[in-house]
Amino acid sequence: MSKSMKLSAFYEKPELLMRLFGWVSAGVMLFNMVLICCDVFMRYAFNSPIQGTTEIVTMLMAWVAYAGMGYTLLRGQHMQLGAVYDRLHGRIKHIFSFFIYLLATILFVVMIKASWDQFWASWLIKEKSVAAVTVYVFIGKFGCFLGWLLLAIQGAFMTVYCAVGIARPNQVDPILIKSELPSEDELGAFGVEGTQNAGKDGDGQMEGGIILALVGMVTLIVLVLMGVHIAVALGTVGFFGLVACLNLPKAVAMVGIQAYSGIATFDYAVIPLFILMGMLATGIGISTECYDTLAKWLGRIPGGLGVATTLGCTAFGTLNGSALVTGSVFAKIAAPEMRRYGYNTNLTYGLIAASGNIGQFIPPSILIVIFGALSGDSIGRLLMAAIAPGLALAIGFSLFTVIAAIVKPSLFPRVEQRFTWKEKLVSLKNLIPIAIVAVVIIGGIFFGICSSAEAGAIGCLVFFLMGLIKRTPFRKIWRSIMDTVENMTMLFLILACSGMFAKFMTVSGLAQALTNLVTQAHLSPIVFMVAAVVVFLILGCFLDAYSSIALTIPVFYPAAVALGIDPMQFDLVAILALHMGGLTPPVGLCVYSVKAVAPKDVDVMGIFKGSMPYLAVMIVITLLFIFIPGLSTFIPNAMFT
Numbered sequence: 001m002s003k004s005m006k007l008s009a010f011y012e013k014p015e016l017l018m019r020l021f022g023w024v025s026a027g028v029m030l031f032n033m034v035l036i037c038c039d040v041f042m043r044y045a046f047n048s049p050i051q052g053t054t055e056i057v058t059m060l061m062a063w064v065a066y067a068g069m070g071y072t073l074l075r076g077q078h079m080q081l082g083a084v085y086d087r088l089h090g091r092i093k094h095i096f097s098f099f100i101y102l103l104a105t106i107l108f109v110v111m112i113k114a115s116w117d118q119f120w121a122s123w124l125i126k127e128k129s130v131a132a133v134t135v136y137v138f139i140g141k142f143g144c145f146l147g148w149l150l151l152a153i154q155g156a157f158m159t160v161y162c163a164v165g166i167a168r169p170n171q172v173d174p175i176l177i178k179s180e181l182p183s184e185d186e187l188g189a190f191g192v193e194g195t196q197n198a199g200k201d202g203d204g205q206m207e208g209g210i211i212l213a214l215v216g217m218v219t220l221i222v223l224v225l226m227g228v229h230i231a232v233a234l235g236t237v238g239f240f241g242l243v244a245c246l247n248l249p250k251a252v253a254m255v256g257i258q259a260y261s262g263i264a265t266f267d268y269a270v271i272p273l274f275i276l277m278g279m280l281a282t283g284i285g286i287s288t289e290c291y292d293t294l295a296k297w298l299g300r301i302p303g304g305l306g307v308a309t310t311l312g313c314t315a316f317g318t319l320n321g322s323a324l325v326t327g328s329v330f331a332k333i334a335a336p337e338m339r340r341y342g343y344n345t346n347l348t349y350g351l352i353a354a355s356g357n358i359g360q361f362i363p364p365s366i367l368i369v370i371f372g373a374l375s376g377d378s379i380g381r382l383l384m385a386a387i388a389p390g391l392a393l394a395i396g397f398s399l400f401t402v403i404a405a406i407v408k409p410s411l412f413p414r415v416e417q418r419f420t421w422k423e424k425l426v427s428l429k430n431l432i433p434i435a436i437v438a439v440v441i442i443g444g445i446f447f448g449i450c451s452s453a454e455a456g457a458i459g460c461l462v463f464f465l466m467g468l469i470k471r472t473p474f475r476k477i478w479r480s481i482m483d484t485v486e487n488m489t490m491l492f493l494i495l496a497c498s499g500m501f502a503k504f505m506t507v508s509g510l511a512q513a514l515t516n517l518v519t520q521a522h523l524s525p526i527v528f529m530v531a532a533v534v535v536f537l538i539l540g541c542f543l544d545a546y547s548s549i550a551l552t553i554p555v556f557y558p559a560a561v562a563l564g565i566d567p568m569q570f571d572l573v574a575i576l577a578l579h580m581g582g583l584t585p586p587v588g589l590c591v592y593s594v595k596a597v598a599p600k601d602v603d604v605m606g607i608f609k610g611s612m613p614y615l616a617v618m619i620v621i622t623l624l625f626i627f628i629p630g631l632s633t634f635i636p637n638a639m640f641t
Contacts, residue, residue: 014153018071021150025068025489026481029272032057032064036269036457040450052133054266057453059129059140061264064272065492066147068485070154073104077486078493079230094165096227101162103223104232105155107497108148110239114256115145144260213508216241220501231493238500245507255500262499263492266453267373272488273456274366276481277437280463281316282329283480284472289430290315291333296419296427303405303412305341306348307398309334310355314394315434317359323582323590327356331594342413347404349598350610353590354618355397357579361390361572363441367549369452370495371575374502374553377567379452381636385568387442388635389576389625396617404613433466498549505554517559525565529573529626532556536577537584548578569625569632576622583611583618 035053043049072078088096121127122138129135216237223233235255242251280286294308301307309330317326330352338348360367363383372379405412437459444450450458467477523531535556539548552574560570582590591611595604625631 013157014070015074018074018150018154021146022068022071022482022485025064025066025071025485028060028063028067029276029484029488030481032060032269033273033276033457033460036454037461040454040458044449052135055129055133055135057269058264058266059135059137060143061266061268062140062147062260063143065263065268065489065496066144067150068489069147069493070150072486072489072493073151073154073158075486078232078490080227084226091166091169094162094169098159098162098166100226100228100232101155101159103236104229105152105159107232107235107239108152108155110252111148111235111255111259112145112152114252115141115148115259117252118256118260119145140264141260144263148259210509210513212241212244213505216501216504216508229493231490231497233497234494234501235497238497238502238504241504242500242507245504254503258499258503259496263496265373266451267369267379268492268495270369270379270451270453270456271366271491272484273453273460274369275488275491276484277456277459277463278316279480279483279487280460280467280477281433283476284463284467284470286430286433286463286466288333290434291330293427293430295337296424299415299417299419301402302409302414303401304415305334305338305343306351306401306405306412309338309351310358310394310397310401313352313355314358314362314390317356317362323356323360323579326359327353327590327594330356331598335598341415342410344411344610345602346606346610347411347613348610349594349602349607350591350612350614351397351401353594353607353611354583354614356590356594357582357618358390358393358397360575360579361386361393363387363452366491367575370491371549371553371571374495374498374549375557375567375571377571378636382568382571383452384636385572385632386575388631389572389621392621392624392631393618396621397614400613400617433463436462502554523563525560525563526626528560528563529565529570532560532570533573533577533622533626536574537581539578539581548581549574566629566633568636569629572632573622573625576618576625580615580618580622583608583615 035050035057039050039053069078084096119138119141122141127137129137220233220237223236224230228236239251239255242254246254291308291312294312295305298304298308298311312334313326313330316329317323331349335348335352339345359365363386365383365386368382368386369379371377372382401412405414440458440462441452441455444455444458464477536548536552539552556574557567557570561567579590591604591607595602595607598607
């Protein structure tokens with residue numbers, strides 16, 4: 001074994017420990033899935049639901065979210081942006097790595113103290129939830145403490161390894177790996193009580209808090225661009241901002257409460273379940289089969305393969321919850337077939353990069369769940385409201401492709417291959433799994449049969465059964481489960497740390513100041529939303545949607561509410577704008593996710609160019625949702641009134 005390999009193995013020393021708790025996270029997630037499914041079955045089959053299900057799942061969410069975070073750090077899957085880091089070389093690159101992991105470790109050590117205080121206080125009073133079945137809350141809080149401890153251990157090993165790299169840059173490989181590519185009454189409720197109380201000690205103090213908040217936001221952007229994990233940047237700025245606004249003990253107490261209560265909610269139980277559905281769909285081959293079916297039915301119409309790709313991305317995106325993953329998968333599945341029939345290369349990959357966003361709107365949607373949880377809006381209503389922009393995007397992209405194929409056939413040539421009606425009809429069986437899940441989730445929420453979390457659990461069970469029917473090897477199913485652990489713990493760390501950042505924005509008074517400014521300026525809702533769209537679009541050029549939401553909601557959401565903008569409308573416009581940013585240079589993440597798996601002859605600027613027509617379609621649809629509020633509300637109003 002070479003010296004480089006021996007040294008590289010150092011930060012993997014805790015691998016067995018991290019992998020073990022990654023399995024714990026997976027096991028608890030599967031337990032929650034089974035428990036929720038059994039509860040639904042007992043409720044409707046025997047009118048006898050399992051007592052305490054909600055409380056048990058809520059408490060165990062801390063174990064689901066935190067137990068596998070150290071494993072995800074080891075695997076290099078916590079979200080980072082390498083805009084600066086990737087351009088560095090030699091000893092300078094190792095210095096950056098050392099700083100990145102040292103900062104992460106410091107934050108993790110702080111959170112060990114904060115989470116331990118919460119656990120110990122809960123243990124001393126034997127804190128339990130008020131339910132028919134006694135559920136001891138301190139068990140969940142211990143899981144929160146354990147997660148931060150595991151992160152600190154793994155972070156410390158990585159920090160030491162990076163320090164060695166500074167001394168021996170030729171013998172140590174850099175380890176920064178970007179992810180492929182989210183009683184408290186006295187502390188202040190999100191965006192309401194806290195902002196109202198901010199600055200009551202005087203205008204000077206409030207002004208100082210606003211300056212701190214602005215400095216914090218600039219610092220956050222700098223840290224993210226340097227390659228610091230997005231979650232770590234949010235948590236670090238949030239914690240030290242709270243220290244500056246309050247004091248050290250109050251800041252530690254506040255982030256300790258937020259670390260547990262911000263994650264341990266029944267609403268968040270849907271996140272790992274939705275991700276698991278997407279991973280299982282990929283693992284058992286449902287996504288490929290879905291595209292094959294659509295291609296057989298639509299291939300011969302003008303631009304038919306492009307339409308099939310749009311619809312395939314929509315279906316697959318609803319299952320995996322990631323625009324980046326959807327783009328990457330369909331760049332492998334659909335692009336070669338489209339190019340084989342002479343489709344324009346730039347438009348092919350531009351269409352895939354744009355269509356990956358559509359699944360973020362059609363339920364089940366992880367992004368919508370996170371947005372609703374952070375804003376406080378009804379997740380069920382928001383999931384239903386998001387159907388409208390999702391369908392509008394799918395129709396808009398498809399119409400443009402068809403019209404372009406008719407006007408200029410050389411862009412999207414007609415497929416000459418013919419399939420018999422028998423072949424087409426037989427292929428429809430490939431759509432059954434997605435159809436079942438769609439009926440379960442949308443139908444269940446629409447008719448009030450089950451919550452979004454319950455629908456997610458049932459959807460996972462359906463895919464597990466499909467995997468058994470298809471005789472999928474167990475290793476593929478297990479790989480899907482562990483991929484779920486990596487993706488969901490990455491999101492949960494962002495959510496936990498974004499909660500700290502949100503508290504800082506609230507306590508500083510910036511959110512209230514912006515609200516006052518908007519109110520006093522007498523801005524119209526349309527002008528405000530257009531301005532917000534510009535900000536969201538710019539952020540989308542540099543950050544993933546989850547991080548952008550975590551950054552902006554504490555500031556913009558209270559101001560939008562103060563202007564009387566319907567929360568459904570603001571949420572949907574914001575998400576549309578954020579996804580537009582994923583298609584624009586210099587760092588359009590959706591474009592780069594497609595380029596990462598595209599052949600060498602595909603130029604990244606060509607993909608940007610090919611995505612511009614579809615970006616124009618997104619702009620038109622966004623403007624429609626700004627100027628016509630009813631587009632955002634008519635579906636949830638029809639379903640829930």
